[in-house]
Amino acid sequence: MTDWLSKLGFGLKKSSSKISNGLSDIFTKQKIDSQTIDSLEELLLTSDMGIQATTKIINNFSIRKFDKEIDNRSVKKALADELTQILKPCEQEFKINKPQNAPFVILMIGVNGAGKTTTIGKLAARLKDKYQISFIAGDTFRAAAVEQLEEWGKKCQIRIRKGTSGCDAAGLCYDALQEAVKEKDDVVFIDAAGRLQNKIGLMDELKKITKVINKVIPQAPHAVILTLDATTGQNALAQIKTFKEAAQVSGLIITKLDGTSKGGILVAMAQETALPVYFIGVGEQLDDLQPFNAQAFADSLLGID
Numbered sequence: 001m002t003d004w005l006s007k008l009g010f011g012l013k014k015s016s017s018k019i020s021n022g023l024s025d026i027f028t029k030q031k032i033d034s035q036t037i038d039s040l041e042e043l044l045l046t047s048d049m050g051i052q053a054t055t056k057i058i059n060n061f062s063i064r065k066f067d068k069e070i071d072n073r074s075v076k077k078a079l080a081d082e083l084t085q086i087l088k089p090c091e092q093e094f095k096i097n098k099p100q101n102a103p104f105v106i107l108m109i110g111v112n113g114a115g116k117t118t119t120i121g122k123l124a125a126r127l128k129d130k131y132q133i134s135f136i137a138g139d140t141f142r143a144a145a146v147e148q149l150e151e152w153g154k155k156c157q158i159r160i161r162k163g164t165s166g167c168d169a170a171g172l173c174y175d176a177l178q179e180a181v182k183e184k185d186d187v188v189f190i191d192a193a194g195r196l197q198n199k200i201g202l203m204d205e206l207k208k209i210t211k212v213i214n215k216v217i218p219q220a221p222h223a224v225i226l227t228l229d230a231t232t233g234q235n236a237l238a239q240i241k242t243f244k245e246a247a248q249v250s251g252l253i254i255t256k257l258d259g260t261s262k263g264g265i266l267v268a269m270a271q272e273t274a275l276p277v278y279f280i281g282v283g284e285q286l287d288d289l290q291p292f293n294a295q296a297f298a299d300s301l302l303g304i305d
């Protein structure tokens with residue numbers, strides 16, 4: 001098995017054992033009856049797949065013909081097919097289309113603790129051999145947030161532009177982006193603040209930052225990535241809704257899949273929002289960020305090896 005696949009399987013262990021054990025308990029008979037279907041429905045719902053996706057899966061699954069005897073593996077394979085179909089539209093490569101004479105600007109948004117700064121570090125590590133990258137420390141209210149970004153910058157030898165503590169993030173972005181243009185950076189990551197206590201405040205700040213970015217570089221930000229913590233389960237869906245109202249979210253990165261049994265949330269997201277999932281986080285190390293692959297994710301989620 002390739003390295004990334006085994007890492008994915010390992011990262012999704014908590015989710016897959018929950019689902020696997022559940023399936024073993026349900027499919028004990030040689031035929032599928034209404035009780036089996038009811039139990040399957042309950043398992044999918046408690047695995048965070050959401051009502052819409054669960055209904056779709058159950059409808060398709062109940063009319064499926066199993067030609068041989070019904071063993072655990074064929075049930076898992078059939079379910080993996082259903083999950084892959086739902087997840088597939090989210091499998092979209094994250095592309096850097098650098099404009100002429102300006103950097104490709106990536107605005108990272110998400111609530112505090114979702115994994116924005118860590119993900120910027122991981123992403124930059126993937127891209128740094130190919131592009132001249134810089135960071136803007138837009139989370140100006142938390143000193144620790146700036147330090148954390150600086151650490152990633154040191155680790156990956158990437159320049160970071162920051163302001164004084166508590167300075168206006170939009171003003172910082174304005175100056176820093178102009179510098180980035182002058183320095184001919186290829187890619188700029190903006191680490192935005194993530195306070196969600198006050199929805200209006202957050203929306204206003206994001207709108208202001210976007211406007212300023214756009215003033216310096218037309219068409220920018222070129223990507224707005226919403227980072228979501230998978231351990232929050234269904235709450236992640238509410239976060240998507242809130243952030244979509246505040247910014248033009250182009251895609252998602254789902255972190256901390258290694259720390260939760262709620263990996264099924266990606267199925268609910270795929271069904272209900274259909275936003276691209278560029279990457280998934282399966283650990284805290286630099287190489288624990290993987291491009292999202294629908295089939296591999298579905299297989300790993302069900303514990304198919």
Ligand SMILES: Nc1nc2c(ncn2[C@@H]2O[C@H](COP(=O)(O)OP(=O)(O)O)[C@@H](O)[C@H]2O)c(=O)[nH]1
Pocket residue numbers: 110111112113114115116117118119148194227255256257258259280281282283284288
């Ligand atoms: N286990 C695990 N931890 C993660 C992952 N991504 C981020 N973290 C951890 O989550 C915590 C918050 O991340 P941080 O980047 O500071 O979040 P931010 O507030 O959105 O910038 C840190 O301790 C990270 O190491 C992941 O994929 N897996």
Ligand SMILES: [Mg+2]
Pocket residue numbers: 116117118139145148191
């Ligand atoms: Mg941060």
